[in-house]
Amino acid sequence: MREVLLFEPLYQERVWGGRLLQTVLGRPLPPHRPIGESWEVVDRPAEQSKVRSGSLAGLTLREVLERHGAAIMGPAWPPQRPFPILVKWLDCRERLSLQVHPPASVAPALGGEPKTENWFVARAAKGATLIVGLNPGVGRAEFERAIESGLTEGCVRVLPVASGDSILVRSGQVHAIDAGNLILEIQQNSDTTYRVYDWGRTGLDGRPRQLHVAESLSSILWDEPAPEPVRAAPLDATLAECEEFRIRRVVLKAGGRLHFAAGEEPRLLGVISGSLEGSGALEDSGTLLEMGDNALLPYAASLEFTAGEPATILVTDCFGRPPGRRA
Numbered sequence: 001m002r003e004v005l006l007f008e009p010l011y012q013e014r015v016w017g018g019r020l021l022q023t024v025l026g027r028p029l030p031p032h033r034p035i036g037e038s039w040e041v042v043d044r045p046a047e048q049s050k051v052r053s054g055s056l057a058g059l060t061l062r063e064v065l066e067r068h069g070a071a072i073m074g075p076a077w078p079p080q081r082p083f084p085i086l087v088k089w090l091d092c093r094e095r096l097s098l099q100v101h102p103p104a105s106v107a108p109a110l111g112g113e114p115k116t117e118n119w120f121v122a123r124a125a126k127g128a129t130l131i132v133g134l135n136p137g138v139g140r141a142e143f144e145r146a147i148e149s150g151l152t153e154g155c156v157r158v159l160p161v162a163s164g165d166s167i168l169v170r171s172g173q174v175h176a177i178d179a180g181n182l183i184l185e186i187q188q189n190s191d192t193t194y195r196v197y198d199w200g201r202t203g204l205d206g207r208p209r210q211l212h213v214a215e216s217l218s219s220i221l222w223d224e225p226a227p228e229p230v231r232a233a234p235l236d237a238t239l240a241e242c243e244e245f246r247i248r249r250v251v252l253k254a255g256g257r258l259h260f261a262a263g264e265e266p267r268l269l270g271v272i273s274g275s276l277e278g279s280g281a282l283e284d285s286g287t288l289l290e291m292g293d294n295a296l297l298p299y300a301a302s303l304e305f306t307a308g309e310p311a312t313i314l315v316t317d318c319f320g321r322p323p324g325r326r327a
Helices: 061-073 140-149 213-219
Strands: 010-018 035-041 085-092 098-100 117-124 129-134 156-160 166-169 175-177 181-188 194-197 237-241 246-252 257-260 267-273 276-278 294-297 303-307 311-317
Touching: 010 085, 035 294, 085 267, 098 213, 117 237, 117 267, 129 166, 140 213, 166 237, 181 267, 181 311, 194 213, 246 257
Parallel strands: none
Antiparallel strands: 010 035, 035 085, 085 181, 098 175, 098 194, 117 166, 117 181, 129 156, 129 175, 237 246, 246 311, 257 303, 267 294, 267 311, 276 303
């Protein structure tokens, strides 16, 4: 199995969502609904990506891994192991809840999963911000009082952002994406989110959404310093490097090429701008990756792409290795 794998998006209605996936990425969306998330690559019991073209069209990612796990992930990958990364587009028309994901040290006791994630800001409205981490000196007692009084905004670190910025948010960090951001989120395969505060908002059913204050307070790493964003630049750069994955920004001029040798590791390719066409060693030459696409490149495939126009690409790797052996 040596094809580039592209998947059908799974659209998620969210009270804070909008229509940017249609107006910016050109995707047909369900009408008259606030679409906040597009799950691009997912292997979970209740949500499965389906291959959208090629010889494996219609198969779920789980079925592909069970049949072709060695070719996709490498010979040491157990076929029953879930794909370790979840990729989403997020259209944040309104501010998301203030939330936290449990770190690995406490997640099992809470019945959840850790979730370290990276946000790449593909488009930001003027004045857009992100909330990541607590202000210096804010401890558990002060933050708990702020939650009770609805004054959490004075405790959290607010960062101005622009298109092209990127930030790694580790499990245990309080965070929220503010209004006006279109974000490509690359994260651990997890769906555990504890809401600390929801700004007095009601859900799609008109009722207040559930909060998880006790779980949140148990999950926050109080002494963990807030991360700094990697600012936009027209240069190749490593945007994130952690135990779970590495993300690199690759900037190509028209005609620029990307080559990936077979037998190294699986990779994910996210097209932020521009387009890529399969060429050279690509077995199904003619594959076109357009803005917004997120492709899985198998371990066994030798692949080459050419930029038809200036392009910015995110390359995610270092996720196919056994836990504890990321170096």
